[in-house]
Amino acid sequence: MHKRLIVPHALFQIMIRRLAHQLIETHHDFSDSVILGLQPRGIYVADRLQQTLQDILGVTVQTGYLDITFHRDDFRRRATPLAPNATHVDFSLEGKRVILVDDVLYTGRSVRAAMDAMISYGRPAQVELLVLIDRQYTRDLPIEATYTGQRVDSQHSQRVEVTWKGPDAGEDAIWLLDITPDQEQPHATA
Amino acid sequence: MQQLSVRHLLGIKEITPQDIQLIFETADQFKEVLNRPIKKVPSLRDVTIANVFFENSTRTRLSFELAEKRLSADVINFSASGSSVKKGETLLDTVNNILAMKVDMIVMRHSSPGAPHFLSRKIKANIVNAGDGTHEHPTQALLDSFSIRQKLGEVAGKKIAIIGDITHSRVALSNIFALQMQGAEVAVCGPPTLLPKFIGELGVKVFWNVREALQWCDVANVLRIQLERQQGKLFPSLREYAMYFGINKKMLDELNKEIVLMHPGPINRGVELTSDAADSHHSIILDQVENGVAIRMAVLYLLASKG
Numbered sequence: 276m277h278k279r280l281i282v283p284h285a286l287f288q289i290m291i292r293r294l295a296h297q298l299i300e301t302h303h304d305f306s307d308s309v310i311l312g313l314q315p316r317g318i319y320v321a322d323r324l325q326q327t328l329q330d331i332l333g334v335t336v337q338t339g340y341l342d343i344t345f346h347r348d349d350f351r352r353r354a355t356p357l358a359p360n361a362t363h364v365d366f367s368l369e370g371k372r373v374i375l376v377d378d379v380l381y382t383g384r385s386v387r388a389a390m391d392a393m394i395s396y397g398r399p400a401q402v403e404l405l406v407l408i409d410r411q412y413t414r415d416l417p418i419e420a421t422y423t424g425q426r427v428d429s430q431h432s433q434r435v436e437v438t439w440k441g442p443d444a445g446e447d448a449i450w451l452l453d454i455t456p457d458q459e460q461p462h463a464t465a
Numbered sequence: 466m467q468q469l470s471v472r473h474l475l476g477i478k479e480i481t482p483q484d485i486q487l488i489f490e491t492a493d494q495f496k497e498v499l500n501r502p503i504k505k506v507p508s509l510r511d512v513t514i515a516n517v518f519f520e521n522s523t524r525t526r527l528s529f530e531l532a533e534k535r536l537s538a539d540v541i542n543f544s545a546s547g548s549s550v551k552k553g554e555t556l557l558d559t560v561n562n563i564l565a566m567k568v569d570m571i572v573m574r575h576s577s578p579g580a581p582h583f584l585s586r587k588i589k590a591n592i593v594n595a596g597d598g599t600h601e602h603p604t605q606a607l608l609d610s611f612s613i614r615q616k617l618g619e620v621a622g623k624k625i626a627i628i629g630d631i632t633h634s635r636v637a638l639s640n641i642f643a644l645q646m647q648g649a650e651v652a653v654c655g656p657p658t659l660l661p662k663f664i665g666e667l668g669v670k671v672f673w674n675v676r677e678a679l680q681w682c683d684v685a686n687v688l689r690i691q692l693e694r695q696q697g698k699l700f701p702s703l704r705e706y707a708m709y710f711g712i713n714k715k716m717l718d719e720l721n722k723e724i725v726l727m728h729p730g731p732i733n734r735g736v737e738l739t740s741d742a743a744d745s746h747h748s749i750i751l752d753q754v755e756n757g758v759a760i761r762m763a764v765l766y767l768l769a770s771k772g
Contacts, residue, residue: 345498345506345536345766355468356770359494367502395503 281435282408282425282449290424294405295327297422298374305336307400308372313389314342314360317377319439320407324376339364341375343388362392369397374422378437380406383418408435408449427451469767473585473592476601477642485646489611491763492756499535499759509538512769514570515563518595519545519556522574524730524754525595525605529572532761538769541568556580557587564590570769573597591768593761596635605729606639608760610647612753613684616725621648626678628654629688629710629737632661632699636688636729641667654678655710658699675710679720686727687712687737707736714741725749 282290302308305328312321318340325338344359375389386404393399403421410429427435434452438445469484498506514533518526526542533540543563560571570591573581578600581592596602613620625644631637631653644651645668652670653660654677665671672678679685690706700706717724726738726747734740743750 342494344494345508350508351511351770353770356767358467359491361494362497391507395498395501395505397502 277453279451280448281427281451284446284448287447287449290407291323291327294407294422294424295324295331298324298328298405299332301403302372302374304332305334307370308374309337309339309366309368310374310376311339311341311364311368311389311393313375313377313385314340314344314362316379316437317375319437319442320378320405321376323439324405337366339366341389341392343385343392346388346392348384348388364396367397368393368399370400371397372401372403373399374403374405376405378406379408379410379435380404380418380420380423381410381413381435383414383416386418387416407437410435425449469771472768472771473581473594474603474764474768475581475585475592475594477603477606477639477646478601480603482646485607485610485643488607488760488763488767489614491767492611492759495535495759495762495766496756498762499755505535505537507537508766509533509536509769512536512569513539513541513567514572514765515541515543515568516595517543517560517563517571517573519573519575519580520596521546522595524757525574525602528754528757529593529595529604529761532758532765533572535758536762536765538570538765541566556584560584560588564588570765591771593764593768599633599635599638601639601642602635603639603643604757604761604764605636606643607764608753608757609636609640609686609727609729610643611760612727612749612756613649613725615752615756616749617683620644622650623684624650624652624682625684625686626652626654626672626682627686627688628675628678628712630659630690631655631664631688632659633691634688636686640686641669652678652681656700656706675712676716679712679716679724682724684725684727685712686729688729689731690733690736703733703736711735711737711739712742713739714745717742717745717747723747727753729753 310321312318321338325336328336340363342360342362344357405422406420407424409420409423409426411426434454436450436452438448440447467487470481471479516526516529530540572593572595574595575597578598580597581594585592594603610620617623627637627640641651652672653664654672654675724747728750732738732743
């Protein structure tokens with residue numbers, strides 16, 4: 276399996292900090308804004324952004340985890356059931372400015388499901404999308420990110436992998452991998 | 466992801482401890498869904514489920530129907546009273562006619578033990594047994610174990626006494642299988658006329674004295690007296706049953722330990738349980754009802770994903 280480093284550790288830190296500053300330009304003190312990380316891997320981005328915003332602004336931005344399993348459109352089209360993850364949204368989204376956060380934007384189907392799932396917690400005033408990597412030209416649905424860490428040209432036979440210091444016991448980095456069909460993972464269709 | 470080892474949920478005996486674990490983990494997530502402002506997900510949007518009840522039921526049918534609707538399935542309800550069954554139609558013909566209307570899953574209650582097992586060999590749709598005679602009621606047993614797990618942290622190592630009419634209960638057998646499968650110690654307690662003769666062969670302790678059973682157990686799962694299923698007089702009177710096997714708050718207070726009180730409902734208040742016991746802090750009866758919807762959502766979701 277061929278594996279190419281596309282975002283090394285140092286650049287990763289700069290990318291997160293830049294995204295945090297972009298959010299501040301739009302959301303100021305985040306008094307009406309919340310972050311929702313998409314399970315399973317978007318929650319790491321959400322946590323890191325929350326921490327970075329805390330360091331810069333000194334405020335704790337309300338952050339939740341949203342699972343989209345029951346809202347996916349490929350249920351009953353898969354060989355095995357989709358494993359649900361925990362959802363932790365202990366605040367209402369009614370009238371809030373929501374920043375949906377995921378690691379990789381690929382087909383756009385996860386984001387569609389996330390918007391569907393999110394509505395269960397209230398009607399937001401506005402919804403934005405932040406992703407670390409935008410796999411451009413691979414969209415099945417007309418969905419684009421508001422904030423993007425980096426755009427990447429990739430093929431369907433490739434996968435973008437974001438590794439995190441801590442949860443993955445490695446280093447913050449982003450990789451592009453060549454894969455075989457049997458290696459494809461559910462979150463790779465994000 | 467792991468998947469269920471079965472295409473139908475016919476009884477606890479047919480599934481594995483891994484299946485139970487998977488159902489519980491999925492139900493945990495559905496409990497979260499049920500606490501959202503909008504308690505509905507589109508998972509079974511393309512699935513039609515028929516609730517086929519050849520026997521009366523209120524809470525089980527409502528619980529299944531709510532679970533199906535929370536999953537966005539299309540639901541039809543069939544009850545045998547006033548149907549072609551009264552005109553002599555066979556079970557298989559009735560169900561085949563329902564399936565001809567493009568139904569994907571059948572939730573079935575029948576007075577004959579083994580009826581859903583028979584159907585599972587004849588039809589392609591997934592079947593969930595919602596109670597077959599005095600045999601099994603698997604989703605009730607699952608929600609009971611799930612409620613114990615929620616209250617006490619785990620089922621393994623806990624002592625559970627099933628008290629009441631064991632012979633005529635479908636809940637008892639499914640509970641014994643489910644609890645033992647998860648590593649619990651199980652006992653039954655009731656008058657000898659309401660305990661099956663060879664119940665001890667299932668590896669359960671037998672008590673004939675309710676105070677001894679309560680002293681022994683961590684959880685008392687009290688069953689309803691099934692007067693409608695009893696062929697003859699199996700105890701002198703309800704009053705006498707209540708005196709010897711009924712549980713009241715005073716008995717619970719006299720125990721020098723905390724105990725969890727369960728009942729699958731409907732309660733005969735003043736017979737199996739007095740109101741002060743049923744409504745006491747020991748009781749998790751309403752939690753059982755709430756958990757029933759989440760468990761049934763999990764079962765339907767996992768079976769539907771098996772196609």
